[in-house]
Amino acid sequence: xxxxxxxxxxxxxxxxxxxxxxxxxxxxxxxxxxxxxxxxxxxxxxxxxxxxxxxxxxxxxxxxxxxxxxxxxxxxxxxxxxxxxxxxxxxxxxxxxxxxxxxxxxxxxxxxxxxxxxxxxxxxxxxxxxxxxxxxxxxxxxxxxxxxxxxxxxxxxxxxxxxxxxxxxxxxxxxxxxxxxxxxxxxxxxxxxxxxxxxxxxxxxxxxxxxxxxxxxxxxxxxxxxxxxxxxxxxxxxxxxx
Numbered sequence: 001x002x003x004x005x006x007x008x009x010x011x012x013x014x015x016x017x018x019x020x021x022x023x024x025x026x027x028x029x030x031x032x033x034x035x036x037x038x039x040x041x042x043x044x045x046x047x048x049x050x051x052x053x054x055x056x057x058x059x060x061x062x063x064x065x066x067x068x069x070x071x072x073x074x075x076x077x078x079x080x081x082x083x084x085x086x087x088x089x090x091x092x093x094x095x096x097x098x099x100x101x102x103x104x105x106x107x108x109x110x111x112x113x114x115x116x117x118x119x120x121x122x123x124x125x126x127x128x129x130x131x132x133x134x135x136x137x138x139x140x141x142x143x144x145x146x147x148x149x150x151x152x153x154x155x156x157x158x159x160x161x162x163x164x165x166x167x168x169x170x171x172x173x174x175x176x177x178x179x180x181x182x183x184x185x186x187x188x189x190x191x192x193x194x195x196x197x198x199x200x201x202x203x204x205x206x207x208x209x210x211x212x213x214x215x216x217x218x219x220x221x222x223x224x225x226x227x228x229x230x231x232x233x234x235x236x237x238x239x240x241x242x
Contacts, residue, residue, distance in 0.1 A: 001216060001217060001239045002219075003205070003221060003239050004047065004218050005225055006047075006196070006221065008049075008050045009049065011053065012030070014027070014029040014035045032069060033068050033069050036077075045076075046077070046218070053081075056141070058138065063092060067096055070095055077096070079099075079101065080103065081139075084105050100123065101127045103127040103137055106127075106160075107151065113160070116158075117159040117160055122161045126160050128163055129166045129168050130148035133181070134147065136168055140168050152189050156188070161191050162217070163192070166220075167196075170197040170198030174200035178198065182195045182208065183211050192216075192217040194218040195208060195216065199220075199221045201224070206238050209240065219235075
């Protein structure tokens with residue numbers, strides 16, 4: 001299981017939100033590229049970048065910044081936030097991003113998702129953001145009736161190879177991951193799952209490892225790293241990452 005530092009972009013800065021609320025924002029850096037380079041210098045093997053403004057507005061806002069991050073580091077960068085069209089996905093991929101994460105668009109239809117997989121293959125991931133087991137979309141502003149495990153199963157059946165599962169209630173709260181939710185989602189699919197939300201310590205990473213889920217491929221960590229509650233090295237050691 002690999003540890004993936006998160007870089008959330010809002011108004012051109014690197015920030016963190018509490019439970020995805022735009023008004024609960026903390027700015028950590030005005031230079032997202034330098035932040036990315038620092039995480040890689042500390043040993044990060046991948047980065048997760050979210051265009052928060054894009055997620056709220058329904059269209060990418062920070063595509064240029066994301067491209068600069070992808071070109072500045074020599075590790076895979078996965079990015080998302082507001083990508084609703086094939087052209088927007090291609091623009092990010094052409095800028096150097098290794099994988100684009102879609103959320104709202106994944107709910108359109110099974111046929112549409114299969115077409116996206118045919119077009120983009122393993123360079124497409126589906127982000128499943130859930131509150132109390134229900135999928136949230138449009139920057140977590142709308143909670144749907146769709147169960148997270150059902151969307152996961154549908155994405156898996158469509159050929160999606162990577163899911164990003166975030167418990168939005170725990171995101172930014174440093175209270176530990178939703179291990180039961182992670183277990184249920186991983187058991188519903190055969191594809192890889194990356195967990196996010198609430199991870200604050202090496203103990204939290206070990207609790208994920210102790211689930212012994214072969215397809216739990218990684219964990220995204222944000223606030224705990226930025227606040228200095230734990231170091232990337234400590235999390236990587238807990239994860240068993242080289």
